[in-house]
Each structure stands twice: as C-alpha cells, then as structure tokens.
Amino acid sequence: MAVRTVVIPAAGMGTRFLPATRVTPKELLPIYDTPAIQFVIDEATAAGIERVIIVTSRSKPSIEAYASSASTANVAVSVVYQDSPLGLGHAISCARNAVGQEPFAVMLPDEIMGDSSLMKSLIALYDRTGTSSIGLKKVPMSEVSSYGNVEIAGRTDVSPSESAVAINRVIEKPKPSEAVSDLVIIGRYVLTPNVFDHLATIKPSLNGEFQLTDALALLANENQLVGIVSDITRYDTGTPMGLLRAVIEIALGRNDIGPQLNSWLKEKFNK
Ligand code: G1P
Numbered sequence: 001m002a003v004r005t006v007v008i009p010a011a012g013m014g015t016r017f018l019p020a021t022r023v024t025p026k027e028l029l030p031i032y033d034t035p036a037i038q039f040v041i042d043e044a045t046a047a048g049i050e051r052v053i054i055v056t057s058r059s060k061p062s063i064e065a066y067a068s069s070a071s072t073a074n075v076a077v078s079v080v081y082q083d084s085p086l087g088l089g090h091a092i093s094c095a096r097n098a099v100g101q102e103p104f105a106v107m108l109p110d111e112i113m114g115d116s117s118l119m120k121s122l123i124a125l126y127d128r129t130g131t132s133s134i135g136l137k138k139v140p141m142s143e144v145s146s147y148g149n150v151e152i153a154g155r156t157d158v159s160p161s162e163s164a165v166a167i168n169r170v171i172e173k174p175k176p177s178e179a180v181s182d183l184v185i186i187g188r189y190v191l192t193p194n195v196f197d198h199l200a201t202i203k204p205s206l207n208g209e210f211q212l213t214d215a216l217a218l219l220a221n222e223n224q225l226v227g228i229v230s231d232i233t234r235y236d237t238g239t240p241m242g243l244l245r246a247v248i249e250i251a252l253g254r255n256d257i258g259p260q261l262n263s264w265l266k267e268k269f270n271k
Contacts, residue, residue: 001102001103002048002103002127003048003049003102003103003104003105003123003126003127003190004048004049004050004051004102005049005050005051005052005053005099005102005104005105006044006049006051006052006053006104006105006106006107007053007055007092007095007099007104007105007106007107008037008040008041008044008052008053008054008055008106008107008108008109009055009082009088009091009092009106009108009109010025010027010037010054010055010056010060010063010109011055011056011057011060011081011082011085011091012026012085013057013059013085014026016238016239016240017029017240017243023062024062025056025060025062025063026110026237027063027109028062028063028066029237029243030247031112031237031243031246031247031250031251032247032250032251032254032257035066036109036112036237036243036246037054037063037066037109038070039112040107040109040112041070041075041077042116043107043112043113043115043116043119044075044105044107044116044119045072045074045075046115046116046119046120047105047116047119047120047123048120048123049075049105049119050074050075050076051075051076051078052067052070052075052076052077052078053078053079053080053095053098053099054067054077054078054079054080055079055080055081055082055091055092055094055095056079056080056081056082057081057082057083057085058081058083063079064079067079078098080094080095080097080098081094082094086204086209086210087204087207087209087210087211087212088108088209088210088211088212089199089202089209089210089211089212089213089214089215090199090209090210092106092191092195092196092199092212093196093199093200093210096196096199099193099196100193101193102193103126103190103191103192103193104190104191104193105119105122105123105188105189105190105191106187106188106189106190106191106212107119107187107188107189108187108188109187109237110187110236110237110238111186111187111188111234111235111236111237111238112234112235112237112246112250113188113232113233113234113235114232114233114234114235115232115233117161117162117230117232118135118162118186118188118228118230118232119188121158121159121162121228121230122134122135122188122189122190122228123190125158125164125190125226125228126190126192129226130192131192131224131225131226132189132190132191132192132195132216132219132224132225132226133189133190133225133226133227133228134150134167134185134188134189134190134216134225134226134227134228135185135186135187135188135189135227135228135230135232136150136165136183136184136185136186136227136228136229136230137183137184137186137229137230137231137232137234138182138183138229138231139182139183139184140182141176141179141182142176143184144174144176144179144181144182144184145173145174145175145176145179146173146184147173147184147185147186148170148171148172148173148184148185148213148216149170149171149172149173149174149179149180149181149183149184149185150165150167150168150169150170150171150180150181150183150184150185150220150227151167151168151169151170151180151181152165152166152167152168152181152183152227153165153166153167153168154166155229158228161230161231161232162228162229162230162231163228163229164226164227164228165183165226165227165228165229166223166225166226167220167225167226167227168220169217169220170185170213170216170217170220170225171213171217172205172206172211172213172214173206183227183229185213185216186230186234189212192219192224194219195215195216195219198215198218198219199212199215201218202214202215202218235249235250248261
C-alpha cells in the first residue's frame, strides 16, 4: 500500500527556547521567513505525501491555526491532540485513528533536512520490502548517547550517499558503555500500521516516557525493521544554536537573501 500519510509530533513545550516559546510554539519559529514546520511539510510533499497529521497540544492553538492555513491542492494538513506529555511513542499512538490501517511516515520537526532525498529513499525501501524503514546517520561515538542507536546485520549501497541495512537491535539513548554501533536514528521513519499494536504494549522507559524506539525494538526482534544510512545535510533545530545555524545556512543558500547575507558576513569578519 502506498505511503501517503505523515505524522508530525509537535506537542512539546519548547522550554529550550523560552521566552520565544511563551506564546509561539517552537515549530512556528522562523527559519528566516518560513516557520520551521513548513520545511517538514514541504519535504513530505516533495516525497509524495498527501496527508499531514500534526500531533499537538491544546495549549498550542496556533499550531492548529497554522495547520488550517497550510493545506494546498497537493496536501491536506490536520491536527490531533496529545493531552499529556507522555513521550514520542505516546504522541504517535495519538494519531492511530487518524492514520488508519496503512503505512505512514513519521517526521520529527526538530530536524530539518537539506532535501527530500532520505524521505524518498525510505518510502522506496518500504515499497520494495514492505518493512518499516528508518533514517540513520553515522555520528562520532561520543554523540551516540543522545539518540536511538542501532545494531545492523547486512549493508547494501543504494547510491553514493546511502546504504540500506537490516536492523537487529535498537536502544534508546544508550550509556556510552552500552552503545552498539556509531549509527543513530535521525527523525525520519516509514512505519507499518502494526507499530500501533506494539506502541500499545510497551511500558514507559527512559525518562518515564513511552519511547517510539521501544516499539521499533519489537519490530527489530521480529526482523521487521530496515534502515537507510544517509549522509544527508541535517539541521538539528531542537536547540537554539542548531536553529541559528539552520537560519544562517538556509538563508545563505537562497537566491534572494543569500548573496546579501554572504557579503555582510564577509565584511563583518574581515574587519
Ligand atoms: C528522538 C528519538 C531518538 C532519535 C531522535 C532523533 O529523541 O527518541 O531515538 O534518535 O529523536 O532526533 P529526542 O531527540 O526527541 O529526544
């Protein structure tokens, strides 16, 4: 069945960005002139997604207002609510009825990708294998404990910048001594609908939250999890420094503002 739906979890309180997030959700903070979440919606649409379901909190009404203005001829954007902050796994399970019995993507809006290539490759890998497929990246071992970490079985190069892998084991944010590789989960997933059954069986774990990674671990146990290791450009907009870097790099790449910003930066640093 074609992947036509994406779930975007956007219920977090954005405390790292206070006071900016007192009234503006972090997903609506601008990357120059465009709210961060719009980059994720555009990436999804470029990968062929037609239906965007944003999981949000009732304390963030502007997300719903933004969603109702974000639908186009190509994509329908709607919201569902997560009433308590019980973790990423719980947020995804809040979209169960809205998604229905079909494969779906999950895209974390704290990460902005340089293009839609990874999302397209994950959908293509799902189309080939019928198996849940997740985005992976190689990072220095010192960074592994900030992410979901995977142990892989086989590896096949699918392009100069990507390889497809089978995943044996998944651990959420392992202690450095428990890391199983230098490959981590980045925020792009294509999941089969049985993940909702797994999400319904897992218990709260790290930080007392329902972790999506624990449901992925159940898929890995059943040999039902594959991934794409990608060296895609990725901006971590979940931290103020990451957001600033995204604003500068994305603005530098634009035809309208890029040349002006570039010459201002040169002038500033050549003084
Ligand atoms: C979440 C996931 C983690 C993944 C990460 C990617 O963690 O739980 O497995 O590696 O996103 O950004 P979070 O960053 O929300 O703590």
